[in-house]
Amino acid sequence: MSLAQESDENLMLRFGRGEAAAFEDLYRRHESRVFRYLYRNLRNEAGANDLMQEVWFAVVRNAVDYQPTAKFTTWLFTIAHNRMVDMIRASGRLQSLDAGDSADSDGSSLLDSLAADAKLEPPAEVQSREEAAALLEAVAQLPPEQRSAFLLQAEGELSVEEIAVATGSNFETVKSRLRYARAKLRQLLWDYA
Amino acid sequence: MSSKESAQDKELLERYRRAGGTEAAEPSEAVRAAILAEGRRVAELRAQKAGGRPFDASRPAANDSRWKLTALGTAGAALLAAFLFAPRLWENAPPAPPVGNAVPPPTLESIHPSPTSSAPLREIVVTQATRENSKSADAASPKHSAPPAPRAWLRRMPLA
Numbered sequence: 001m002s003l004a005q006e007s008d009e010n011l012m013l014r015f016g017r018g019e020a021a022a023f024e025d026l027y028r029r030h031e032s033r034v035f036r037y038l039y040r041n042l043r044n045e046a047g048a049n050d051l052m053q054e055v056w057f058a059v060v061r062n063a064v065d066y067q068p069t070a071k072f073t074t075w076l077f078t079i080a081h082n083r084m085v086d087m088i089r090a091s092g093r094l095q096s097l098d099a100g101d102s103a104d105s106d107g108s109s110l111l112d113s114l115a116a117d118a119k120l121e122p123p124a125e126v127q128s129r130e131e132a133a134a135l136l137e138a139v140a141q142l143p144p145e146q147r148s149a150f151l152l153q154a155e156g157e158l159s160v161e162e163i164a165v166a167t168g169s170n171f172e173t174v175k176s177r178l179r180y181a182r183a184k185l186r187q188l189l190w191d192y193a
Numbered sequence: 194m195s196s197k198e199s200a201q202d203k204e205l206l207e208r209y210r211r212a213g214g215t216e217a218a219e220p221s222e223a224v225r226a227a228i229l230a231e232g233r234r235v236a237e238l239r240a241q242k243a244g245g246r247p248f249d250a251s252r253p254a255a256n257d258s259r260w261k262l263t264a265l266g267t268a269g270a271a272l273l274a275a276f277l278f279a280p281r282l283w284e285n286a287p288p289a290p291p292v293g294n295a296v297p298p299p300t301l302e303s304i305h306p307s308p309t310s311s312a313p314l315r316e317i318v319v320t321q322a323t324r325e326n327s328k329s330a331d332a333a334s335p336k337h338s339a340p341p342a343p344r345a346w347l348r349r350m351p352l353a
């Protein structure tokens with residue numbers, strides 16, 4: 001079996017035994033998704049680059065102890081999320097990414113009104129470059145916890161349970177964050193259309 | 194979550210991913226090179242720890258005691274060969290020299306064979322008859338000077 005057909009977990013085990021090619025394959029598989037997760041959360045290219053290096057160095061250091069008890073991507077995005085929270089806290093730029101879910105109280109009335117609106121479904125026309133930019137800008141405007149949960153789902157392809165593990169939150173909180181995030185994005189797309 | 198909401202969520206994710214594809218968001222070349230170099234460095238260290246070569250699952254483990262079986266088999270084969278050849282060596286060995294009274298003295302039976310033992314008696318009779326014959330032959334023909342040599346064991350035998 002070639003490396004391209006190997007699962008992420010097997011590549012990690014191979015790398016842990018000293019196969020450099022396994023790590024390169026693994027890195028190239030997930031490079032873009034991890035970087036986009038960091039970049040869209042931080043909205044800072046230099047910071048995303050620093051964090052990217054830190055995350056993957058942590059993967060390299062911990063590979064020898066890696067046990068495939070969970071999906072590799074859950075493990076990888078947990079590292080990415082924790083490093084990002086540490087960096088944000090250290091910079092003092094943001095008070096909270098996981099301390100309390102202020103968006104739950106802020107967004108509930110908005111969500112209720114959005115859910116009641118039958119016209120929420122975004123138009124299905126061809127997506128233009130401007131629309132793509134607007135969507136990315138809408139993601140950037142989400143509250144940090146909602147944005148992080150949405151990006152873990154969209155970039156990391158993690159389930160609600162896996163996002164709860166990665167962020168250290170409970171299942172219902174994550175589910176709620178995702179609902180608010182999606183509702184806001186739909187509204188923003190509708191407004192754009 | 195209703196199926197309508199689920200379909201809307203899927204569509205939203207698809208839109209987001211398409212939007213992400215329009216934007217060139219990737220790490221700098223320097224960061225990529227540093228990460229890959231670190232990966233290679235650590236992999237090389239681990240390979241060195243594992244014996245200087247990449248991991249090869251087909252090789253026997255370092256603590257495998259298969260050599261003991263090989264050594265035991267070789268010793269067994271050598272022992273079997275020795276066991277098979279030893280009797281031949283004993284058969285070809287020269288007789289041991291007499292030591293002290295190891296050789297029993299000749300018995301009376303062997304010197305004066307009993308009448309029950311007919312073969313030696315017959316031989317003696319024949320021998321005596323031969324001697325008498327040779328005496329009479331000597332007397333009859335004085336030319337025949339050399340009597341037949343007695344057998345070696347008869348020369349040693351003290352005939353009374």
